[in-house]
Amino acid sequence: MNSSDSEEMLMFSSDSSDEEELLLLLAIEEEQATAACRSRQRGSVPGHAVIDRQHRKGAAKLYNDYFVDNPVHGDVLFRxxxxxxxxxxxxxxxxxxxxxxxxxxxxxATGKLGLSPLQKMTAAIRQLAYGVNSDSVD
Known part of the structure; x- marks a missing residue:
């Protein structure tokens, strides 16, 4: 039931208890809609999308690719x-x-962990190694 249907029903209702029920239903629907909007919004600006960069997955992949005892990429590729x-x-x-x-x-600011030290160092060293700007090593 949308709000216009509820308002029409409210107009044609003559019993005060029916009016109270409809007003209560409208109030509940509005509160549920407001709560749904609040649960979706996680950023600092209402309505803006929040991008989950998944730094932990990137840090784990970087570590497994280069820094474990038996890395995916060997010493030659690392060098x-x-x-x-x-x-x-x-x-x-x-x-x-x-x-x-x-x-x-x-x-x-949202309490999420930022980039790991290895991720930051990897970007910095690759910039220095190749002589490129930061956008090139994202």
Whole structure:
């Protein structure tokens, strides 16, 4: 039942208890619609879409591809992509993470974890290795 049907029924109803029931039903429908809108909206601006970047999945894939004991991509490909050995990369990453708070993983305004230190270092090192801008290594 939409709101115009409810209003028409309200006009033709002569009994006050029927009117009260209809008003109560209208109020319940409006509250349910408002609650549904609130549950969908998770961003800071009502009506704007929230993009879930799934940083954790990307961090896990990066780690499995390059940094586990038996990585998907071996040492030769790692050296080609980053212009250094994995060991040197990890030493640089640990040192940078200690000295610059931006490279540490933190939570954003919504409470979600941001990029991992390895994701941030990978982007930074690839920019330096290839001499390209940040958009090229997204």
């Amino acid at each position: 080609r992509r980053f212009r250094m050995t994995r060991r040197l990369f990890l030493r640089i990453a640990a040192t940078v993470e200690q000295h610059d708070a931006w490279f540490r993983q933190s939570r954003d």
